[in-house]
Amino acid sequence: KAGVTQTPRYLIKTRGQQVTLSCSPISGHRSVSWYQQTPGQGLQFLFEYFSETQRNKGNFPGRFSGRQFSNSRSEMNVSTLELGDSALYLCASSFGQGAYTDTQYFGPGTRLTVL
Amino acid sequence: QKEVEQDPGPLSVPEGAIVSLNCTYSNSAFQYFMWYRQYSRKGPELLMYTYSSGNKEDGRFTAQVDKSSKYISLFIRDSQPSDSATYLCAMSGDTNAGKSTFGDGTTLTVKP
Numbered sequence: 044k045a046g047v048t049q050t051p052r053y054l055i056k057t058r059g060q061q062v063t064l065s066c067s068p069i070s071g072h073r074s075v076s077w078y079q080q081t082p083g084q085g086l087q088f089l090f091e092y093f094s095e096t097q098r099n100k101g102n103f104p105g106r107f108s109g110r111q112f113s114n115s116r117s118e119m120n121v122s123t124l125e126l127g128d129s130a131l132y133l134c135a136s137s138f139g140q141g142a143y144t145d146t147q148y149f150g151p152g153t154r155l156t157v158l
Numbered sequence: 159q160k161e162v163e164q165d166p167g168p169l170s171v172p173e174g175a176i177v178s179l180n181c182t183y184s185n186s187a188f189q190y191f192m193w194y195r196q197y198s199r200k201g202p203e204l205l206m207y208t209y210s211s212g213n214k215e216d217g218r219f220t221a222q223v224d225k226s227s228k229y230i231s232l233f234i235r236d237s238q239p240s241d242s243a244t245y246l247c248a249m250s251g252d253t254n255a256g257k258s259t260f261g262d263g264t265t266l267t268v269k270p
Contacts, residue, residue: 047201076257085262086202086246099257133201146192147258149201 045070047136047150055156061122064153066134068115074098074139075117076147077109080131089132092117093139121155129157161185164247164261173270177234181247181261184228188249191223192258193232196244205245206232237268 048067056062068075076099077089088101092111109119115136121128131154135147164181171177179193189210194202206221208214208230214221220233230249234241247261 078260086248086260088257088259091257101257146204146207148204149194151201154199 047134047148049132049134049150049153051153052151053154053156055158056124057158058124058126060124061120062124062155063118063120064132064134064155066117066119066136066150068117068134068136069148072136072138072148073115074137074147075111075115076135076137077117077119078133078135079103080133080152081129086133089119091139098139124157126157129155131155159184160262161259162247162249162261165264166262167264168267169264170267170269171237173237173239173268175237175268177237177241177266177268179232179234179245179247179264179266181230182228183230183249183259185249185251185259186228187251188259190250190258191221191230192248192250193219193221194246194248194260195241196246196263198243202246234266237266239268239270242267 050065074093076091080086091099095111106122111117131152133152134150137147162183191208193206196202211223211225218235222231244263244265246263248258250258
């Protein structure tokens with residue numbers, strides 16, 4: 044069974060630009076969560092989508108947004124990039140049905156560098 | 159104060175040692191406790207998953223949860239150089255695994 048895939052793997056942007064990252068979950072998984080990982084702040088939750096609806100949201104500014112498509116693939120967008128947005132962006136998928144055995148599986152991440 | 163605090167490390171041990179990795183938390187609602195391993199330049203990989211208090215063993219790995227003390231641990235027996243990685247504890251407050259709170263990670267190096 045294929046794992047979570049993320050594209051692109053690496054991205055370099057300049058301040059003020061916007062960026063879109065893509066995540067394809069494991070087949071059958073309907074929940075997709077996004078996390079930001081930086082050396083200083085660790086792994087921080089951005090948002091979760093389930094069945095095309097945002098189900099949970101972390102404490103990030105409105106410049107960070109996302110969406111999910113009917114095939115469960117998800118995209119996240121960051122507008123007006125700042126230097127502090129440089130990070131590894133991780134996507135994780137799960138069934139999202141709430142069973143106690145439901146766990147998240149992570150993709151390899153997209154490393155975003157903002158210059 | 160962070161909801162999840164993880165022993166920062168780094169830890170360096172000789173091959174064959176027993177390793178103990180620990181996290182404390184403040185949110186009583188957490189019921190689901192996970193340990194992830196992350197190699198450099200890779201995404202986290204789920205190692206262990208525990209629901210509520212108790213112990214769970216999987217090969218060389220044992221996860222312990224003490225909800226009364228709000229303390230969780232991961233023990234690695236007979237550590238190997240291939241165990242060298244960053245270990246992250248994570249917790250979730252309900253059956254939805256989609257929003258997990260992570261510790262900052264402990265970097266482990268196992269020397270041959």
